[in-house]
Amino acid sequence: MLIDFRELLSGSGNEISYPANIDMTSLDDGVNKYPVIRKEPFVIQAYKTGKDKVQIQCEGSVTLSIPCDRCLEPVEINIDFNVDDVIEFNKTESDEEQEEKDYIDGYNLDVDRLIFGELLVSIPGKILCREDCKGLCPVCGTNLNVAECGCDRDVLDPRMSVFKDILNNFKEV
Numbered sequence: 001m002l003i004d005f006r007e008l009l010s011g012s013g014n015e016i017s018y019p020a021n022i023d024m025t026s027l028d029d030g031v032n033k034y035p036v037i038r039k040e041p042f043v044i045q046a047y048k049t050g051k052d053k054v055q056i057q058c059e060g061s062v063t064l065s066i067p068c069d070r071c072l073e074p075v076e077i078n079i080d081f082n083v084d085d086v087i088e089f090n091k092t093e094s095d096e097e098q099e100e101k102d103y104i105d106g107y108n109l110d111v112d113r114l115i116f117g118e119l120l121v122s123i124p125g126k127i128l129c130r131e132d133c134k135g136l137c138p139v140c141g142t143n144l145n146v147a148e149c150g151c152d153r154d155v156l157d158p159r160m161s162v163f164k165d166i167l168n169n170f171k172e173v
């Protein structure tokens, strides 16, 4: 959704609370696409802090479905966001030093883009369905949390082969 700040900038009041929500149904970072499982409406608190200058504050949370790094089963990851930012509209060309805010277009704030940026930097680097996830069998792809496929996955150190023989003999007894 877009929020138009012209009313706040031209009106007599210095503060408006905008009800906001996220339209996106998945977070697509260009490589991966994570479905949005839960999102809740939130409020963007906006304060006029100068001519064409608005401070925005909001917080909320979004739950994404992200595959486990090891077994690829979807994991629900809850990500909180907390924004406190100052937006300057009508910036002149010489303001190049200020970073470009891609969620601002004219006098509009693109809520999805703002939150997208927040979520993107907050996705944990490591996603595991559980600490001791056994992952997938590199031979046949079976999810080892669910079943044992019986593949020989040991890339054995030659020095270990003696022990392997002992083990095999042991099993045959």
Ligand SMILES: [Zn+2]
Pocket (backbone or CB within 6 Å): 068, 069, 070, 071, 072, 073, 128, 129, 130, 133, 134, 135
């Ligand atoms: Zn897993």
Ligand SMILES: [Zn+2]
Pocket (backbone or CB within 6 Å): 137, 138, 139, 140, 141, 142, 149, 150, 151
């Ligand atoms: Zn296997």
